[in-house]
Amino acid sequence: MTDLARLSETMAGRLGARWITHEAGRAQFMAAEGHHAAGLPDVVAQPRTVEEVQMLMAAAQGAGVAVVPLGVGTSLEGNAGAVAGAVSVDLSGMNRVLEVAPEDLLCVVEPGVTREALNEELRATGLFFPIDPGANATLGGMISTRASGTNAVRYGTMRENVLGLKVVLPDGTLIPxxxxxxxxxxxxxxxxxxxxxxxxxxxxxxxxVRLHGIPEAVLAGTWRFDGLDGAVQTVIETIQSGVPVARMELLDPVAIRACNAFAGLTLAEQPTLFVELHGSPQSVREQRTQLEAIGAGHGAGVLTMSLDRDEQRLLWRARHAALPAARAMVADAVTWSTDICVPISKLAEAIARARAAVDAAGLLAPILGHVGDGNYHVFFVLRRDDPVGWEKARAVNEQLIDYALSVGGTCTGEHGIGMGKRAALVREHGAEAVALMRRIKAAIDPGGLMNPGKIFLER
Amino acid sequence: MTDLARLSETMAGRLGARWITHEAGRAQFMAAEGHHAAGLPDVVAQPRTVEEVQMLMAAAQGAGVAVVPLGVGTSLEGNAGAVAGAVSVDLSGMNRVLEVAPEDLLCVVEPGVTREALNEELRATGLFFPIDPGANATLGGMISTRASGTNAVRYGTMRENVLGLKVVLPDGTLIPxxxxxxxxxxxxxxxxxxxxxxxxxxxxxxxxVRLHGIPEAVLAGTWRFDGLDGAVQTVIETIQSGVPVARMELLDPVAIRACNAFAGLTLAEQPTLFVELHGSPQSVREQRTQLEAIGAGHGAGVLTMSLDRDEQRLLWRARHAALPAARAMVADAVTWSTDICVPISKLAEAIARARAAVDAAGLLAPILGHVGDGNYHVFFVLRRDDPVGWEKARAVNEQLIDYALSVGGTCTGEHGIGMGKRAALVREHGAEAVALMRRIKAAIDPGGLMNPGKIFLER
Incomplete structure (x- = not known):
């Protein structure tokens, strides 16, 4: 009898239909958004209460079975990928907003609440949860990967917006x-x-998690530039000047082309910033004036902005469609997203190198990202049956990581290490620091049962 | 031969006069700002380089000698208190600003740099380091206690302003x-x-650490209220409304009396907010109008503000003198500062309870604090030879902690656990969470040599 079979004996009776062993059911839980091969979980558990999670964790530890937590599967580095012989724990069903406390600008949620569902629930309060990675991810998943996205330049990442957690440890203990x-x-x-x-x-x-007041005025729009460098220089000076932009996103001409085709837009195929400003009506006007003054020296076109919320929604929907839009550029393609983040002064150089490296390799890859944070993504568009393309993409990615690390940047701004960046983690922090992370891991998860094969290279 | 004597053999030759064993020298390093009894270190080491720290740590581990890090001794919970048989490591001599990178809004410092020295160094850049706990503490000390202070309501605490560290582990390994x-x-x-x-x-x-642009306009002043509750309600609504105040400090009438006497001021002895606003000239005017509208309903007097930097410096010098001012209220007195932080909606109740408890106990104690964060301090003014007073203060402190924990607050907003809050830590997080902290401690410091007797109760 395998370890998993022993665990099944304990848990199947408790979870019933929420202990999923048949293939058609399990196949629904192949976290597949990223470029990593999507594994089929051997079993999927769907706990609905903290007590069920505690019971499951204690039983899994007793049986020596590994546990892979899973939200809605939008992570990009195989962070929630299935592991053979492990139980994948789908937490998307624990999706209640337990409390909204507008008087303290916070709310308490279960891990499976998605950011869109949360903001829907908050609608009447005048507050919102700002972190927006694009995908309609779960809060639990966003916390686990330290996600950020478009609004982080003003509101911070998950790091700045989580006040407290309740965590079930590998032995089933619940701690706050x-x-x-x-x-x-x-x-x-x-x-x-x-x-x-x-x-x-x-x-x-x-x-x-923290909530923020919906700003009195929101001004958003697109801003075309003659060249990529001018767009990025504008971003750099905006951040250096302390203009409190709420979102500042770059799409290069390839990304614009992809979005036009996918979302039926007619934007000129030039480097474009998508910008959003939050504040009082006076303050957003001030910010806009500051931006225009900065852009004027860098080949900026007209900064077209609107206060209309519906227009803004269309705008951001187009931006968020960039990943599927990239994928749709080639039939049966997969996208592989890099996730470099550099100190802001190095952003222009980083992006210029990225564009040059992609072009030199002859790859198709929009470049875009949360440039206000110094974070950009190259979306390699690849066919699975193109091993040469994959190898080239791998080489370009390594080259971009090397440059980022050489200027004090990071190999991942928001996607996490998952399976794909494990070697880069060691390059970034050094063997001693990663050894310390392993010691912490061993102190908390002595059996090594929590999401094995992620963050740390197997030894 | 004691462990310490063996360590001395190794280190005295290396550090020379910076390995201090004579009593007059060691007596300079009795961290004595708080109410805890100040111990005399058995030996004080003054490394000046990373290599010396690494050598010292490896040698201390080899000899089984405990290590107590020390900055300039301004911590308030005995966090850097000497331990018998240990080496106190004075890091205040490692006080170079290694790099200022205005283009990336950051700088790199050694741990002994004080916040005033850093801001002096930054003067020409147009940038500043905002965290200001009052005392002219070292950055290393501020990081170690997760300090904050007056500006945290807008700029965050040390938690939000440290980008990265270099740390020497107990075995001498250096990690980034x-x-x-x-x-x-x-x-x-x-x-x-x-x-x-x-x-x-x-x-x-x-x-x-992160740097921030010196705001174009700074508007600061004092704001008198009819009653304590009105002042606190004004703070609560200011935060709930999202007005981005830079500082919002409360001084109750007893605190005003102390500051008047100590700093030669003539403020009316009424509950008073010290307020500072940062932004564009237009933005600080807007913020002021918002504040006045909120205060109007809560018994506010005239909000007297000034753009003059010299007047502002006097104002904040007076506020920062509150601790010595309280101490000066009674001859040969010691102050004991509590450090409650509660969710903002509970602040009025918390402070009302504090005032009532202090008065019921017949204690002398100004109440003041960083109320924009929900953080307030009761400064018990006590004579060492008054055991009844100390016992009453202890009981009031416990009562205030109990209330804070009952509403989801914390026993320490910024001073840390040190020696004084070790039991409260267990009440706050529970035995299981503290046990997890101990496991992390044991994984990193298996010999238990780093600052023993702090954070965790001895077993």
Whole structure:
């Protein structure tokens, strides 16, 4: 009898139809958004309560079975990829908003709540949850990968917006981290340790997150530039000048072409910034004037902006469609997204190198990203049956990571390490720092059962 | 031969006069700002380079000698208190600003740089480091206690302003954490683990911190209220409305009395907010109008504000003198500062309870604090020879902590656990979470040599 069969004996009776062993059912849970091969889980558990998660974790530890947490499967580095002989735990059913406390600008959610569902629930409060990675990811998944996205330049990433967690440890113990206070100096910062740990230390079963007031005025629009460098220089000076832009996204001409084709837009195929400003009516006007003054020296066209929320929604829908739009450029293609983040002053050089490297390799790849944070993505568009293309993409990615690390940047701004960046993690922090991470992992998960094969290279 | 004597054999030759064993020398290093009894270190080491720190740590581990990191001794919970048989490591001599990178809004410092020295160094850049706990603490100390202070309501705490660290582990290994990028999802967040760990995991030898643009306009002043509750309600609504105040400090009438006497001011002895606004000239005017509208309903007097930097400096000097001012209220007195932080909606109740508890106990204690964060301090003014007063203060403190924890607050907003809050840490997070912190501690510092007796109760 395998370990998994022993665990099944315990859990199948408890979870019933939520202990999924038949192939058609399991096949629904092949986290497949990224470029990594999507594995088929051997079994999928769908706990609905904290107690069920605790029971499952204790039983899995008892049986020596590995546990792979899973939200809605939008992660991009195989972070939630199935592992042979493990149980994939689908937390998307734990999707209640447990409490909204507008008076404290926070809410308490289960891990399976998606960002769109949360903002729908908040609609009447005048508050919103700003972190927006594009995909309609779960909060639990976003916490686990330390996600960010378009609004992070103003509101911070998940790192800045999680106040506290409840986590089930590998032995089934439930612990709280953090508090509802805005700040605390009480002991080790377990909240930040679990945020970004990609399910390798425990299962997040509850999160207290910050909310922000919906700004009085929102001004958004697109801004075309003569050249890529001018667009990026404008971003750099905007950040250096402290203009509090809410979103500042770059799409290069290839990305614009993809979005036009996919979303029926007619944007000129030039480097374009998608910009959004939040504040009082006076303040957004001020910010716009500051932007225009900066752009004027860098080949900017007219900054076309609107206060209309419906127009803005269309705009951001087009931006968020960039990944599927890229994929749609080639029949049966897969996209592989890089995730470099550099100090802002190095962004122009980083993006110029990326464009040159992609072109030199003869690859098709829009470049775009959350440039206000120094974070950009190259979306390689590849066919599975093109091993030469994959190898070229791999080489370009490594080259871009090397440059980022040489200027103090990071191999991943927001996607996490998952399966794809494990070697890069060692290059970024060094063997000693990663050894320390392993010691922390071993202290919390001595059996090595939590999401194995992620973050750390097998030894 | 004691362990310390063996360590002395190794280190005295290397550090020379910076290995201090004579009593008059050691007596300069009795961290004594708080209410805890100040111990005399058995030996004080003053490394000046990373290599010296590494050598010291490896040698201390080899000899089984405990290590207590020390900055300039302004911490308030005995966080850097000497330990018998240990070496106190004075890092205040490692005080170079290694790099200022205005183009990336960051700088790299050694741990002994003080916040005033750093801002002096930054003067020509148009940038500043905002975290201001009042005391002219070292950056290393501020990182270790996750400090914050007056500006945190707008700029965040040390938690939000440290991008990366270099840390010497107990065995002498040097590791980097974080990067120079604004965000990263690369592996466990070691930066945040060491930030707030109070020297119990390793020695911070370098930090990369964020800088912020000096605002175009700074408007600051005082704002008197009819009653304490009206002042606090004004704070609560200001935060709930999202007015981006830069500082919002409360001084109750007792605190005003102390500051008047100590700093030669003539403020009316009424609950008073010290307020500072940052932004464009138009934006600070807008913020002021918003504040006045909120205060009008809560018994506010005239909001007297000034754009003059010299007047502002006097104002904040008076506010920062509150601790010595409280101490000066009674001859030969000691102050004991509590450090409650609650969700903003609970602040009025928390402060009302604090005032009532202090008065019921017949204690002398100004109440003040960083109320925009929900963080307030009661400064008990006590004579060492008044055991009844100390016992009453202890009881009031416990009562205030209990209330804070009952509403999701924390026992320490910014001072850390040190020696004084170790039992409260367990009440706040629970035995299981603290047990997890201990496991992390044991994984990084298996010998238990880093700052023993802090954060965790002895067993």
């Amino acid at each position: 981290t953090g508090s509802r206070a805005r700040k605390s100096a009480a002991g080790y910062d377990l909240t930040h340790l679990f945020t970004g740990s990609e399910g390798t230390l425990g299962l997040i079963v509850e999160a207290t | 954490t974080g990067s120079r990028a604004r965000k990263s999802a690369a592996g466990y967040d070691l930066t945040h683990l060491f930030t707030g760990s109070e020297g119990t995991l390793g020695l911070i030898v370098e930090a990369t």
